[in-house]
Amino acid sequence: MSTSPNHPEPADGLLSAAGRHLRGFAHALSHPSRPPVPLPADGRRRRRLVPYVAVALLALLFVPVTYSVLISDYGLGGGTAGVLAVAQAAPLLMLAHRPLQAWWIVFGADVFGALVLLRPTAVEFGVRPLPAAVMDRADTIWPWTPPVIIGYLFVLFAVGLREPRRTLVAVWLMTGAAGLLLHVIAPDRSNGSAVLLIVLGAVVLVVAAALRERGDAQRRLVEQETISEAERAGRTLLEERTRIARELHDVVAHHMSVITVQADSAPYRIGGLPDEARAEFEAIASSARESLTEMRRLLSVLRSDGTDGERAPQPGIARIQQLVEATVRSGLPVELSMGGRVPKAVGDGLSQAVDLSAYRIVQEALANAVRHAPGARTRVSVTTADGYVTVLVVNDRAQRPGSPLETAGTGHGLVGMRERVRLTGGTLDTGPLPDGGFRVAARLPLSGRPVPSNSLASEDS
Numbered sequence: 001m002s003t004s005p006n007h008p009e010p011a012d013g014l015l016s017a018a019g020r021h022l023r024g025f026a027h028a029l030s031h032p033s034r035p036p037v038p039l040p041a042d043g044r045r046r047r048r049l050v051p052y053v054a055v056a057l058l059a060l061l062f063v064p065v066t067y068s069v070l071i072s073d074y075g076l077g078g079g080t081a082g083v084l085a086v087a088q089a090a091p092l093l094m095l096a097h098r099p100l101q102a103w104w105i106v107f108g109a110d111v112f113g114a115l116v117l118l119r120p121t122a123v124e125f126g127v128r129p130l131p132a133a134v135m136d137r138a139d140t141i142w143p144w145t146p147p148v149i150i151g152y153l154f155v156l157f158a159v160g161l162r163e164p165r166r167t168l169v170a171v172w173l174m175t176g177a178a179g180l181l182l183h184v185i186a187p188d189r190s191n192g193s194a195v196l197l198i199v200l201g202a203v204v205l206v207v208a209a210a211l212r213e214r215g216d217a218q219r220r221l222v223e224q225e226t227i228s229e230a231e232r233a234g235r236t237l238l239e240e241r242t243r244i245a246r247e248l249h250d251v252v253a254h255h256m257s258v259i260t261v262q263a264d265s266a267p268y269r270i271g272g273l274p275d276e277a278r279a280e281f282e283a284i285a286s287s288a289r290e291s292l293t294e295m296r297r298l299l300s301v302l303r304s305d306g307t308d309g310e311r312a313p314q315p316g317i318a319r320i321q322q323l324v325e326a327t328v329r330s331g332l333p334v335e336l337s338m339g340g341r342v343p344k345a346v347g348d349g350l351s352q353a354v355d356l357s358a359y360r361i362v363q364e365a366l367a368n369a370v371r372h373a374p375g376a377r378t379r380v381s382v383t384t385a386d387g388y389v390t391v392l393v394v395n396d397r398a399q400r401p402g403s404p405l406e407t408a409g410t411g412h413g414l415v416g417m418r419e420r421v422r423l424t425g426g427t428l429d430t431g432p433l434p435d436g437g438f439r440v441a442a443r444l445p446l447s448g449r450p451v452p453s454n455s456l457a458s459e460d461s
Helices: 010-030 045-072 077-098 099-116 119-124 132-136 148-161 165-185 193-269 275-302 318-327 353-372 414-424 453-460
Strands: 335-340 378-385 390-397 426-430 440-443
Touching: 045 077, 045 148, 045 378, 077 099, 077 148, 099 148, 099 165, 148 165, 148 193, 165 193, 193 414, 275 353, 318 353, 318 378, 353 378, 353 390, 353 414, 353 440, 414 426, 414 440
Parallel strands: 335 378
Antiparallel strands: 378 390, 390 440, 426 440
16 A cells, blocks of 8 residues: 655654654754853953853852762762762853853763762762661752752753753753653652752743843844934935935026026127027027926925925025024024124125025024923024134023924934035034033035135134
C-alpha cells in the first residue's frame, strides 16, 4: 500500500518535527544570542561596572556558604566539598558577560554534586560515609542543596535577561529532565527539591524574559523615536524651504514683470530705435514672460494640495510696527525701537527678500515668545549700519506657563529663521539667557548679498 507524496505518514511528520525542535534547542544552548558584554554596556563607566561587582559579590558569598553547607549538613570531606563549592559557585563570575556558558558549568557541577551526595557514589570517590545523624536530618534535601537552588536561580535569571525564548525553554527542560532523572535514580533520597527547582526556575525565567523583552521594546522605541525625530526635522526643513520659495516667488515675479513691461514699452518710449534693438527688446520681453510661466509651474508643484496662493502683498519692515501692536493686544508686553536710518520700503539699497525676511524673523520670534514665555517683557530692535540690518528680539523669563495649543506664527520657528538668514547671506544667533529669557539676533545685508569683508572689519572695530 503506497501513500501519496503530498500526504506523508503522521509518524514521519512527528519525528521530523521533533528532530527539528531538538536541533533548534541544541543550537540555542550552544550559541549565545548576544555578544559577551555586560547588559548596560552603552551606559556610563560606573554603570558598566555594576554587573561585574554584583557577580563578584555573589561568588564571594556562595563559595564559602556552599563549602560550609556541604561539610556541616552533608558530611563531605574538606577536599571534595571545596572542589564542589568552587565548581558550583565560582562560575557565577561569568554571569555578567557569558551567562549561557556559566549555566553549562553550573548545571554539570550541580548534577555531579547530586551524584556525589549519594552514599554509594561518595564511597566510590573516597568520601567518608554520611553519618546517620546527617542522613536522618530533614533539612538535607536532595538532589539539589539549598545553595545550589539559590545560585541556580541567579544563573537562570542572568540567562533569561540575555537569551531568546527557545534557549530559555531548552534550559528549563534540561533542568527538569536532570531533576526527574535523579529522582528516578534515588527516589528514597529525593524529597521535593527537584520539583521545587523546576517551579521556581520557570517563574524566574518568565520574569527575566519579560524584563528582557520590555527592555528590547524600549530600546527599539528609542531608536524609532530617534529616526522619527530626524525624519520630522528633515520634513520640517523641507516644508519651511517650500514656504519660503512660495514667498520669494512673489518677489522674483515682481521684478520679472517689471522687466517685461519695460522691454515691451521701450520701443514706444524711445524713438528712433533700429530694428535690431526692437528685436532685442522683444526677445527680452519674451524670455521674461517665459520665465514667469516656468515660475508659476514650479510654484504649483511646491504649493500643497488644496491650498491657494496668498493674494495679499508680502509684508516687510514697514509693517513691523503693526505686528508689534497686534502682539501687545494679545497680552505680551513688547517694546519696539527702530535705530539708525531704517528703510521702510523696498528701494534705497534694500532687497525685497531681506525686507520680507526681517519681518518674518520678528514674527516668528514674537510667536515663540507668546508660545513659550507668555507675559514676559519683550524688546524688539531693528537697526541699520554699514550695509546691514540687525534684528534683535529679547524676551525675559515667562510670567506664567505657556499654552501647548498656541499656534501663532507662520513657519517652524528657528528652522525658518535659519533658512531665511542663509538665503540672504546673513547670520543668526539664538539661545537662552542666564536669567531664563531667550534671545534672537539676525544680521542681514541690505542688498541680500554678503557685504565685503572690509565693512565687517570696520563694524567689528
